[in-house]
Amino acid sequence: MKKVAILLPAYNEEKNIKMVIDEAKKFFPKSLIVVVDDGSTDSTYYIAKKTGVTVLRHKENRGKGEALKTGFIYLLKKNFDFIIIADADRQYKLYDAIKILTALKDFGADIVTGYRIPSDVPFANRVGNFIWRTLFNFLFGTKLKDTNCGFIGLRKSVIKKIIDIHGGYIIENSILRNAVKNKLKVVQVPVKVSYGKRKIRKFARMFFGVLFFILVEGLKFRLK
Secondary structure: OOOEEEEEEEOOOOOOHHHHHHHHHHHOOOOEEEEEEEOOOOOHHHHHHHOOOEEEEEOOOOOHHHHHHHHHHHHOOOOOOEEEEOOOOOOEOHHHHHHHHHHHHHOOOOEEEEEEOHHHOOHHHHHHHHHHHHHHHHHHOOOOOOOOOOOEEEEHHHHHHHOOOOOHHHHHHHHHHHHHHOOOOEEEEEEOEOOOOOOHHHHHHHHHHHHHHHHHHHHHHHHO
């Protein structure tokens, strides 16, 4: 039986963290569940600790990228075969991780990412995703359906090859860039997603930040 680790980066998710952990226990009852509390100012850390899972803690907020790195470094010392990364805000459904794990096991994938069903995605996000995906595929020579989905599975053996990631909204593109550079096999599976309200200014900052990263890193890759 292959062993699975579930990595949950969390920041101020006291309303969601227990439900996410409960879902992880339900669908992956024998998994190693690790929460990285990224300097939350609410009760996220204490609620997670009460569930009995492993909880790592940053004293101050350092960003999702650093939370993932902390989780990766911890997990490299543990005995498991596959890792599932999911956001603690319940944007994605943990039962979809079953499809991600199946793709890792059966399709020989090094990394499996979800791709969001267009009807689940608000119009502005669909436009942004289309532009990011098109540019990423062109510059990196890929045929990905989604380049910004945060629901990801990977083999333990590739952690060291993708651990050099950046924070903010470019994490997924950092991981995929590293996957391409290291010639890793990437498979994508459809996943459900739900969105809350997002401020226009924040969306604009995210859009141009991701676009800039893809453009700069893509040109470096093409011109190397």
